[in-house]
Amino acid sequence: xxxxxxxxxxATEAVPVPRTPSRASGASTVAGDGSATAxxxxxxxxxDDADRGGRSLRPTGGPAVVTRVAVxxxxxxxxxxxxxxxxxxxxxGPGFVGPAETVRTLHEQWSMIWFNASxxxxxxxxxxxxxxxxxxxxxxxxxxxxxxxxxxxGLSVVLGSLPLIAVTPALALVVTRGAQLVTIVTVLSGxxxxxxxxxxxxxxxxxxxxxxxxxxxTPRLRWWxxxxxxxxxxxxxxxxxxxxxxxxxxxxxxxWSGATGTxxxxxxxxxxxxSYQPALLWAALLLAAGAALGLFGLAALIMMPLRRRIR
Amino acid sequence: xxxxxxxxxxxxxxxxxxxxxxxxxPSDGLRIxxxxxxxxxxxxxxxxxxxxxxxxxxxxxxxxxxxxxxxxSTLLRLVAGLLEPDAGDIEVGGVNPARLRAERRAGxxxxxxxxxxxxxxxxxxELPFDLAGLPxxxxxxxxxxxxxxxxxxxxxxxRELSGGMRQRVALARALATRPDVLxxxxxxxALDEITRSDLNLELLRIxxxxxxTCLLVTHSVxxxxxxxxxxxxxxxxxCAVHAVHEVPTPRAGRREVRDTADFxxxxxxxxxxxxxxx
Ligand SMILES: Nc1ncnc2c1ncn2[C@@H]1O[C@H](COP(=O)(O)OP(=O)(O)OP(=O)(O)O)[C@@H](O)[C@H]1O
Ligand SMILES: [Mg+2]
Numbered sequence: 030x031x032x033x034x035x036x037x038x039x040a041t042e043a044v045p046v047p048r049t050p051s052r053a054s055g056a057s058t059v060a061g062d063g064s065a066t067a068x069x070x071x072x073x074x075x076x077d078d079a080d081r082g083g084r085s086l087r088p089t090g091g092p093a094v095v096t097r098v099a100v101x102x103x104x105x106x107x108x109x110x111x112x113x114x115x116x117x118x119x120x121x122g123p124g125f126v127g128p129a130e131t132v133r134t135l136h137e138q139w140s141m142i143w144f145n146a147s148x149x150x151x152x153x154x155x156x157x158x159x160x161x162x163x164x165x166x167x168x169x170x171x172x173x174x175x176x177x178x179x180x181x182x183g184l185s186v187v188l189g190s191l192p193l194i195a196v197t198p199a200l201a202l203v204v205t206r207g208a209q210l211v212t213i214v215t216v217l218s219g220x221x222x223x224x225x226x227x228x229x230x231x232x233x234x235x236x237x238x239x240x241x242x243x244x245x246x247t248p249r250l251r252w253w254x255x256x257x258x259x260x261x262x263x264x265x266x267x268x269x270x271x272x273x274x275x276x277x278x279x280x281x282x283x284x285w286s287g288a289t290g291t292x293x294x295x296x297x298x299x300x301x302x303x304s305y306q307p308a309l310l311w312a313a314l315l316l317a318a319g320a321a322l323g324l325f326g327l328a329a330l331i332m333m334p335l336r337r338r339i340r
Numbered sequence: 341x342x343x344x345x346x347x348x349x350x351x352x353x354x355x356x357x358x359x360x361x362x363x364x365x366p367s368d369g370l371r372i373x374x375x376x377x378x379x380x381x382x383x384x385x386x387x388x389x390x391x392x393x394x395x396x397x398x399x400x401x402x403x404x405x406x407x408x409x410x411x412x413s414t415l416l417r418l419v420a421g422l423l424e425p426d427a428g429d430i431e432v433g434g435v436n437p438a439r440l441r442a443e444r445r446a447g448x449x450x451x452x453x454x455x456x457x458x459x460x461x462x463x464x465x466e467l468p469f470d471l472a473g474l475p476x477x478x479x480x481x482x483x484x485x486x487x488x489x490x491x492x493x494x495x496x497x498x499r500e501l502s503g504g505m506r507q508r509v510a511l512a513r514a515l516a517t518r519p520d521v522l523x524x525x526x527x528x529x530a531l532d533e534i535t536r537s538d539l540n541l542e543l544l545r546i547x548x549x550x551x552x553t554c555l556l557v558t559h560s561v562x563x564x565x566x567x568x569x570x571x572x573x574x575x576x577x578x579c580a581v582h583a584v585h586e587v588p589t590p591r592a593g594r595r596e597v598r599d600t601a602d603f604x605x606x607x608x609x610x611x612x613x614x615x616x617x618x
Binding site for chain 2: 239241242244245247255339
């Protein structure tokens with residue numbers, strides 16, 4: 030470093046610094062060569078340590094993982110306990126089936142319930158894949174043409190106000206009833222969180238662009254690749270977690286309202302209701318709740334590496 | 341290298357030349373002439389800069405001092421071409437700010453460092469290369485890491501840094517593409533006295549070696565007098581130039597001059613101008 034070397038001599042002469050051992054982890058690695066540069070770096074590292082006030086490097090804010098897991102587990106356990114207690118009182122009549130009987134029914138009728146639930150799940154996953162593709166393309170498009178975000182906002186309001194129960198029979202007039210129709214309704218029900226996600230993503234993606242992006246005359250797509258996308262990760266994370274369970278609920282509602290005449294978890298629920306088999310209805314409900322929770326977990330899992338990266 | 345005119349006495353206070361309309365030969369340093377700017381709002385504009393004129397020679401250091409909220413950051417943004425003046429003109433290195441920006445010849449350390457949490461210190465410093473679509477210059481980044489005392493933190497993330505360290509990353513980032521013009525908005529605000537003065541002198545060295553013209557904002561009068569070839573004292577918002585002080589001390593002697601009576605006198609004069617401009 031000729032630039033440093035030319036002036037380094039006077040630097041150490043003018044400001045003598047007592048050579049106390051440094052606590053900074055980095056400082057020890059430069060100690061010992063006695064050059065002015067190393068001395069300066071050592072001094073800076075020491076001042077960093079002072080800046081930090083001896084704080085540990087672990088980021089604070091938010092409870093520890095153990096506490097979070099404990100609280101979540103307690104919440105999950107509390108729900109069946111309340112459910113069981115409520116069923117035991119009998120206040121809500123014989124239609125309110127307790128967890129023990131529900132689990133027993135789920136176990137006894139598993140093959141029939143799973144036979145019906147699998148197409149619902151596969152329609153959900155197909156819908157999710159379609160929505161992920163829409164999200165991926167949409168994110169790039171709104172990053173390049175931000176004006177589209179406003180149009181998407183309007184679209185999400187319109188879609189959000191459509192009652193799926195009414196839409197399904199109408200769609201059944203043009204699309205053959207079955208897996209295809211269920212998937213379409215599934216996609217429709219996931220579009221609301223996706224559109225909302227894209228609107229928020231468009232805003233997040235341009236954060237800071239008026240400064241650094243403008244300074245280096247960075248094209249929109251390049252900005253998005255290096256900066257914007259990463260700003261949208263929290264939005265994406267929340268959006269996906271909202272979208273996956275919404276799709277599943279959409280698939281059930283579609284089946285419930287006549288999108289399929291043969292199999293489906295929604296179909297089981299309708300049949301159980303109209304043939305008065307409350308235990309079967311609750312068993313189907315339990316499976317649906319478990320699957321929705323699983324999808325939520327899947328979304329969180331998929332996003333974990335990205336979430337970690339931007340922390 | 342001493343960019344300030346050597347003929348000046350120890351310090352000369354030059355009354356602000358407000359918006360001189362006569363044509364002038366192109367400047368290869370920084371020239372601001374009669375610049376005004378107001379932030380557009382629904383009910384009229386919020387005036388932030390009012391008829392500001394001053395010059396900084398090529399490779400020189402201009403330092404802006406003035407009360408908080410007077411328009412210093414706005415002035416830097418105007419020079420960077422991030423805002424367009426309502427009136428007046430700015431010339432940097434012989435071109436206007438829009439051209440400067442298009443040619444990516446400016447470096448800017450913003451008041452808020454705005455580091456990217458998912459990038460390491462090194463990758464944050466290299467961000468301008470990615471944004472400008474230029475190949476990364478690893479050796480230069482290494483050098484910047486070294487002179488800012490961040491070499492041992494190169495692979496850490498911003499959340500692991502102190503406020504002062506983040507500011508140093510922002511300074512290194514501003515220098516990454518070896519800009520012709522460097523704009524620094526309170527770059528050393530969160531640093532301790534010793535680190536600050538070390539970095540001050542290091543900055544002068546870089547500017548001298550690379551003939552970079554610099555415009556820096558600070559609230560420290562001592563720092564202003566230590567660094568500046570030209571101290572521009574601004575008044576209340578909308579800021580107008582209250583006084584321009586030229587500091588002719590050669591750069592090589594800046595470290596030694598800090599404890600002299602002469603230095604104290606200059607600081608006193610700038611402080612007095614600041615007081616008067618409030
Ligand atoms: N985007 C904006 N829209 C409207 N007004 C603004 C905007 N940015 C700044 N201002 C106003 O312009 C004035 C000057 O702001 P500026 O940030 O340039 O001040 P400053 O001198 O840098 O202050 P400080 O020393 O506190 O950083 C302030 O009154 C501020 O409220
Ligand atoms: Mg400011």
